Amino acid sequence: MAILAVVFHVPALQAQDGNRDASVPGTIAGAILGGGVGFVGGAFAGGAIDVALTPSCQDLCAIDGIVLGAMIGEIVLLPLGAHVGNRGRGSLLADYGVSIAIGTAGAVSGVAVESGVLLGIAGAVQVAAVVFTEVMTSPRLTVSPLVRRGSQGGTDIGLQMTF
Numbered sequence: 001m002a003i004l005a006v007v008f009h010v011p012a013l014q015a016q017d018g019n020r021d022a023s024v025p026g027t028i029a030g031a032i033l034g035g036g037v038g039f040v041g042g043a044f045a046g047g048a049i050d051v052a053l054t055p056s057c058q059d060l061c062a063i064d065g066i067v068l069g070a071m072i073g074e075i076v077l078l079p080l081g082a083h084v085g086n087r088g089r090g091s092l093l094a095d096y097g098v099s100i101a102i103g104t105a106g107a108v109s110g111v112a113v114e115s116g117v118l119l120g121i122a123g124a125v126q127v128a129a130v131v132f133t134e135v136m137t138s139p140r141l142t143v144s145p146l147v148r149r150g151s152q153g154g155t156d157i158g159l160q161m162t163f
Contacts, residue, residue, distance in 0.1 A: 098130050
């Protein structure tokens, strides 16, 4: 639900704040894809590292490594996916700041109360916040008509683009 709120809410903010050279659908798709790849890849890596460090591991003893790896992978690749989906126009550093802050807070609170629902909500909020940050840090783009007197007595007509 939070993702749908971003789709409908961010364009309204863009209209108020001036046009931005940002791709909202691309940013959302990149964030979801990057977060998903990071989650799954991190889970596999975390589980493999946990098993390698615990040779007597049997059954689900690697669950801690799987959970921790999934969280770290999602926190790291979600902002990168959003940034790539937006064609590199926003601030990757700001995206990472938001992702680390919300991802860590969500993980700590979700693990503390042992709630998978809280972890899911934190993930949705993280996607929405990273998408919002990526779009709002994209440069402004203004296109306006340009009419001026030409150098040889005529009139030059063109477009002026401001970034």
